[in-house]
Amino acid sequence: MIVKKLKDYTKDEGLFWIQRSSHERHNTPPQHVHEFIELVYVVHGSGQHHIGEAAYPIHAGDVYVVPIGEPHLYRVEEGSGLEIINCMFMPQFVRASLADQPSAWALPYLTPLFNDHEPFVPVLSLSSRESSAVLGLLEELLLEVKHEPPGYKVMARNKLTEILILLSRFSQRKGRTEQNVPPMPLSHEIIVRKIGTYLERYFAQKITVASLAQQFNLSERHIIRIFKQETGMSITEMLHRIRIERAKHLLLESNRSVEAIALAVGFADSSFFSRLFARKEGCTPGAFRKKAQPR
Structure with a gap:
């Protein structure tokens, strides 16, 4: 199986990379694993995302997290292109900014960075408001990496940490909503x-x-x-x-x-x-x- 490394993307063998990519049914990457964590935001498209043994339907506004060593691939529907933003990082890239913030370690999207035995939430479907907030931060990250202004690595770390905290809040909020409010048909x-x-x-x-x-x-x-x-x-x-x-x-x-x-x-x-x-x-x-x- 193909094994992808972060140094295949970064110029200086850094701990972080982000890119926007598009796939059609005929050019989706084959099944592969990473030596890094990949956070995927779906800009638009439809199909299926296979992560490990599970298959998830792809919708615009979905966020997926693919852990280190977990095989995954996309299956894009005929006539439906898939546009995604891939955020790739090593756990220590985020851990460095949270070493003195143990209260944050319990958040769903941060706990797996400090405890290898804790799984990530594999998929989270965002509302339009949540999606806009996450997409805005990802767009800012893309600009930081593209233009590399002074201090861009610090900005990238802070924005990625903010995204993971927001996703944790959204995840917990959805859990409370499911418990307290009758779901829409x-x-x-x-x-x-x-x-x-x-x-x-x-x-x-x-x-x-x-x-x-x-x-x-x-x-x-x-x-x-x-x-x-x-x-x-x-x-x-x-x-x-x-x-x-x-x-x-x-x-x-x-x-x-x-x-x-x-x-x-x-x-x-x-x-x-x-x-x-x-x-x-x-x-x-x-x-x-x-x-x-x-x-």
């Missing part, structure tokens, strides 16, 4: 998850509540109600959030004009895109790109 949960996956996949196209109602054979009123109930936001708000996140990625990773990026992520009106971007990010798309460029 499974059929509603599945519908909302499918809608979210659809938005992640087709965000660049014209999407309306009416078109979604037709796509999922439901009434517009029913879709609006259950989507708001599950995610806390409207379908339009979710779609705008997805498009803005994709626009931020294009602003940083390409030289395309703001007008071209607006069109690429589904905004026919670049002026509306710029106003919406400024309202959500606190600056214009051009200023966002300029601010992120290394000095």
Whole structure:
């Protein structure tokens, strides 16, 4: 079986690496194991993630943790690309910042770093709010590693630690919710998850509540109600959030004009895109790109 080492990714045999990668059904990596821990965030896509003897369905907003030595592979559905952010690190990379914080060692996503016999939570499905918080930190980590500003390794360690603490809180919160609040009917949960996956996949196209109602054979009123109930936001708000996140990625990773990026992520009106971007990010798309460029 293929064994992957962290030095295969890092330039200086460091203890941490992060990257964004895309896979289609024909180019998914074969089953392999790592000599490091891998935290995987699913940006969009669907399929199955096999970790050890278990298989988990892949959805946008899911987080997986693959321990050292655990075999895993992806099976991507036909016609569905998979985009993920891989965060790879050695346990001592995080332990170094928590040596004097024993109260944090009991958190679900930190305990396995201090006790090899404690398992990680293998998969955690995040709500849209939780997903946005985690994705924002991962995007910041990607920029730190890409541009390597002074002190970037310290920043990377702190942000990764923050992500693990947030995931621990989300995990514990979901446990309390399951105990104290009657769960939403499974059929509603599945519908909302499918809608979210659809938005992640087709965000660049014209999407309306009416078109979604037709796509999922439901009434517009029913879709609006259950989507708001599950995610806390409207379908339009979710779609705008997805498009803005994709626009931020294009602003940083390409030289395309703001007008071209607006069109690429589904905004026919670049002026509306710029106003919406400024309202959500606190600056214009051009200023966002300029601010992120290394000095």
